[in-house]
Amino acid sequence: MKSKLTFLIFLVLAMTSCEKEEFSIKKDTIQVTIKNTDTYSYSTGKGGEEEGAQIKRQANNFEISEIRRDQSTNFVAVYYYKPKPNFTGKDYIEIETYQGSDGASPSTYINTVKILINVTK
Numbered sequence: 001m002k003s004k005l006t007f008l009i010f011l012v013l014a015m016t017s018c019e020k021e022e023f024s025i026k027k028d029t030i031q032v033t034i035k036n037t038d039t040y041s042y043s044t045g046k047g048g049e050e051e052g053a054q055i056k057r058q059a060n061n062f063e064i065s066e067i068r069r070d071q072s073t074n075f076v077a078v079y080y081y082k083p084k085p086n087f088t089g090k091d092y093i094e095i096e097t098y099q100g101s102d103g104a105s106p107s108t109y110i111n112t113v114k115i116l117i118n119v120t121k
Contacts, residue, residue, distance in 0.1 A: 053077035057094035
């Protein structure tokens, strides 16, 4: 009886350990310098149906600060930033990207990209 109970406990533990999903969080920092008349773009590389991107922390001094995912980007999430006219200085944005979902469960790979933007004349 004791060996059957031990085997049953082992079987339950083995099954529950196999069910654990792999989950990964990654953080990247990018530093760029652009002129105040330029538009900066950053391709997230995320274009699958279950992949996504969102702005986690919005920039402060922008004319354009958005993620586009349409025909113009071949349905890949691309972030665009254009500073306010005549703005010079530093700006900062955080983008979060997601992948690894099967459509019914949450994403298992999350990447936070911090973009430090130095705007010059």
